[in-house]
Amino acid sequence: MAVSSAVPLLRVRELGITHDGETTPAPASPQSPPLAAGASSGASGLVGPVSFDIAPGEVVLLLGPSGSGKSTLTLALNGLLPQAVPADVTGSVEVDGLDTQTTPVAELSTRVGMVFQDPDAQLVTGTVLDEVAFGPENLRMPVAEVLARAEDALRRVGLWERRSENPDRLSGGGRQRLAIACALAMGSPLLVLDEPTANLDPAGIEEVYAALAELVSAGDRAILLVEHNLDAAAGFVDRVVVLDHDGHLAADGSIDEVLRGRAEDLHAMGVWLPVSTIAALRLRRAGFALDPLPLTPDELRAALEAEDPPVGTAPRSLSERGTSETKRAEPASIVGPGRFDSQARSTTSSGAPLITVRNLTLRRGRNEVLHRVDLDVPRGAFAAVVGANGAGKTSLIQALAGVVAPPKGTVHVDGLDIGRADARTLSARIGFVFQNPEHQFIAHTVFDEIAHGLRRLHLPDDDVRTRTLELLERFGLAGKADSHPFLLSGGQKRRLSVGTALVAGAPVLVLDEPTFGQDRARADELLSLLSELNAEGTTIVVVTHDMQLVTDYADRTVVLADGRVLAAGPTAGIFADDALIARAGLRPPPLRRALQGVQRHPELSRVARLADLPGAARPVAPHATGGAA
Numbered sequence: 001m002a003v004s005s006a007v008p009l010l011r012v013r014e015l016g017i018t019h020d021g022e023t024t025p026a027p028a029s030p031q032s033p034p035l036a037a038g039a040s041s042g043a044s045g046l047v048g049p050v051s052f053d054i055a056p057g058e059v060v061l062l063l064g065p066s067g068s069g070k071s072t073l074t075l076a077l078n079g080l081l082p083q084a085v086p087a088d089v090t091g092s093v094e095v096d097g098l099d100t101q102t103t104p105v106a107e108l109s110t111r112v113g114m115v116f117q118d119p120d121a122q123l124v125t126g127t128v129l130d131e132v133a134f135g136p137e138n139l140r141m142p143v144a145e146v147l148a149r150a151e152d153a154l155r156r157v158g159l160w161e162r163r164s165e166n167p168d169r170l171s172g173g174g175r176q177r178l179a180i181a182c183a184l185a186m187g188s189p190l191l192v193l194d195e196p197t198a199n200l201d202p203a204g205i206e207e208v209y210a211a212l213a214e215l216v217s218a219g220d221r222a223i224l225l226v227e228h229n230l231d232a233a234a235g236f237v238d239r240v241v242v243l244d245h246d247g248h249l250a251a252d253g254s255i256d257e258v259l260r261g262r263a264e265d266l267h268a269m270g271v272w273l274p275v276s277t278i279a280a281l282r283l284r285r286a287g288f289a290l291d292p293l294p295l296t297p298d299e300l301r302a303a304l305e306a307e308d309p310p311v312g313t314a315p316r317s318l319s320e321r322g323t324s325e326t327k328r329a330e331p332a333s334i335v336g337p338g339r340f341d342s343q344a345r346s347t348t349s350s351g352a353p354l355i356t357v358r359n360l361t362l363r364r365g366r367n368e369v370l371h372r373v374d375l376d377v378p379r380g381a382f383a384a385v386v387g388a389n390g391a392g393k394t395s396l397i398q399a400l401a402g403v404v405a406p407p408k409g410t411v412h413v414d415g416l417d418i419g420r421a422d423a424r425t426l427s428a429r430i431g432f433v434f435q436n437p438e439h440q441f442i443a444h445t446v447f448d449e450i451a452h453g454l455r456r457l458h459l460p461d462d463d464v465r466t467r468t469l470e471l472l473e474r475f476g477l478a479g480k481a482d483s484h485p486f487l488l489s490g491g492q493k494r495r496l497s498v499g500t501a502l503v504a505g506a507p508v509l510v511l512d513e514p515t516f517g518q519d520r521a522r523a524d525e526l527l528s529l530l531s532e533l534n535a536e537g538t539t540i541v542v543v544t545h546d547m548q549l550v551t552d553y554a555d556r557t558v559v560l561a562d563g564r565v566l567a568a569g570p571t572a573g574i575f576a577d578d579a580l581i582a583r584a585g586l587r588p589p590p591l592r593r594a595l596q597g598v599q600r601h602p603e604l605s606r607v608a609r610l611a612d613l614p615g616a617a618r619p620v621a622p623h624a625t626g627g628a629a
Contacts, residue, residue: 008053009190009222010077011094016048016247017072019487020086046072047247049091056189057219059212059236061255062226064243065270065519066491070226071117073243074192077224078112079105095190110139113183117194117226117490117517118436119175122182128154128170129163131178135186153181156211158204169367172199172435172513173389173545180208184215191215194226195490197233198516199435201388201545202587205232212236228518229546230274231590234259234295244269260293270521275548275590276300279613286310286615297594305600354379354508354539355400360410362395369395371563377556379414382531382540384550384571387560388585393543394435394512396560400541401432401510413508427453431501435512435543437493438486446472446488446496447481453503471499474529476522490517498526502533509533510541515549527553547589551575552609559584575608 046069054060064070075081079100082089093100096111116122125131132150141149154160157177162170167178176199183191191212197205209232216223227233240258242251250269251258259266263277273281276297280290287310294300355377362370370392377383385393399406400418408419413429421429434440443449450471454464472478475495480488485496494517501509514530515523531553534540544550550557550571557574559566561584567574575581581588588596591608598605607613 007055009056009096010054010224012053012073012091013051013093014049014091015046015051015073015076015093016090017046017069017076017081018088019072020088046076046243050243050247050249051091052241052249052252054190054222054224056222057216058238059216059223059225060239060241061230061233061237062224062241062243063258063266063271064247064250065245066517066522067489068243068245068519069247070243071194071490074114074194074224074226076100077190077192078114079103079108080114106138109135109186109188111188111190113186113188113191115176115179115183115191115193115196117198118438119172119179119199120436122179123167123175126166127163128159128165128167128178131167132181132185135182139186149185149187150181153184156184156215157181158207166365169365171390172394173201173204176200177204177208177389184211189221191221191223193223195228195517196225197227197229199389199513199545201585202232202547203585204389205229209233209236228272228515230259230272231276231296234274242266242269242271255295256292259295263293267520270519272520272523275610276594278610279591279594282610282613282615284615286613294594297590300594301598304595304598304604307600309601352379353377354381354414355541356412357396357400358410360396360399360406362392362399362404362406364395369563370399373563373565375558375565375568377539377541380534380537380539381556382534382554383542383556383558384554385541385543385558385560386545386547386550386584386586387566390562391560391584392563393560395563396558397510397512397541397543398432401430401508402426403432403434424456427456427504427506429506430508430510431504431506433497433501433509433511433514435516437497440497440500441485441493444484445481446477446483446485449485449496450499450503453500457504467503471503474525475499476525491519491522494518495522495526502529507537508539508541512543514542514544515546547575547587548591548610551589551592552611559586561585572608 050073062070072081075085076089076093077095077100081087082101083105089101095108098108098111100108123131125134129150132153133146136146136149151160154163157180159174159177159181167175170178176196180196197208200208212223213236215221225233225237234255237255240251240253240255242258244250251262259273259277263273263281266273274295276294276299280294280300284290289307290303294303353376357373357375360370360373361368373396385397387393395404398404399411402418402421406419408417411418416425416429441449443452447468451464451468454467469478472481477492477496480492485493488496498511498514514526518526530540554571557571558568559574559580566584567580575588575592578588589608591610595604595607
């Protein structure tokens, strides 16, 4: 990126924020475990003080563990906090010379374009075109300019052909693209993006970053990016700013200085790193030098091809690690759309399928989003549903869980006809976690949100309290028991939504983007918990765009395209078929892209899971690195 030496576009000085009704938390103890440390900050705000600048032409990545105050900081940049969201603010924020605490939000909107973590929070009109035109229209621009800006923005994000549709008809990823287009159309010199790619498929992520890179190439605009998917972002950003658990500034430097030079520190803090960096840290423990530390699959591959095997510490071949790992790496048969190969099931999935789908056709309004879907999910499987945006992933799992009633007789879970079941029966059989956690919150405190499910089981009050507190502690939310769920950070809301689905002990758990909004430590904890539940017999079904997560955890994968099952089978077999992955609009997992066909270290060429790398002392969740990993 071309970085200007001009006067800073954004100037943050000694900024400290505490939300109304919250108290400033004490710093976490260095001896605290990751979850306890992360829970100390929460949505109480940015403890601070934080100071940094952003110049025109810069793309700055804002990192930090869940609850560190990243989203809170972004809301202060356009005046929404404290002008619309009550908070105690110390220090100052200036954008293009304007004080964000005193300048009206309407005026600041011409300087700061915002894309919120939840795109639904900023969509208000009835068509895609009207949505993008809404901002420029409110600035009283000429009609021709409004239309020109709207068309340019929609073409940049690939939505121009859908301009007459209602935004409600778009997929989660489609609405994310639309929110980005709305920000682009405003023409603001500073663009603030809070996890803009969280709901996008891999191809969509590449397209959005290409559009954003073109936008800042002229050098008169800047971007502040909050992002957990660093595999895509690493090649896009110039600088990295890191907040620690307590909202203090922990690092501010170039991507080389922070992501390469302080990778171990970031891991200890619970921050995401690119998958290739994680792999490199593990390989270093196995004796590889890998200096400088790779950030991308291409860099990791090149570094390995240039390096001799470590003397006396050559990694074991897959055949030496045991039959189970070898089988996992072998291409597995895929027996037609929707039908899993029963011979390739894991030891936990056996007998008749727990979930059966036959001839499922589903409509949303006038649109048919699923077309004659047939699918079997074995009992005890950990199944991932993947596909491009708009493929029908969320519609499928909502039909499985009865969130959207399927036609009678088309979906059965353990013999129960989902289309005929009442809500109480469904909740006892299936726990469901929405893509947007707020869609399932019903109580006024975090404690009552968890306790509600237990109270429905008519348990004694003491049992309800004990079990609720245990679950809150397990999810790092004990310090937020009395807070309103809507005041939690994005990552904390996700953990709470998973807790509400788990509390009733249903034999099937269905999750839509379970790691969205999570820092690395929280994602590790959540995925480890799901793995434990799966090992104990719970059938897990997840929708995700994280292909590395799928490879590391799911034993079964369902690929959707255009509302149809393109393929279903063992995960290793699905990702061994490059043509299938490309046809579905997906990308191979980063580790497979880095290691497949490595010539100098053939023992690594078939490794697809992080836990199978030499240097990984024990199986861990994806993206965990360094330290105790």
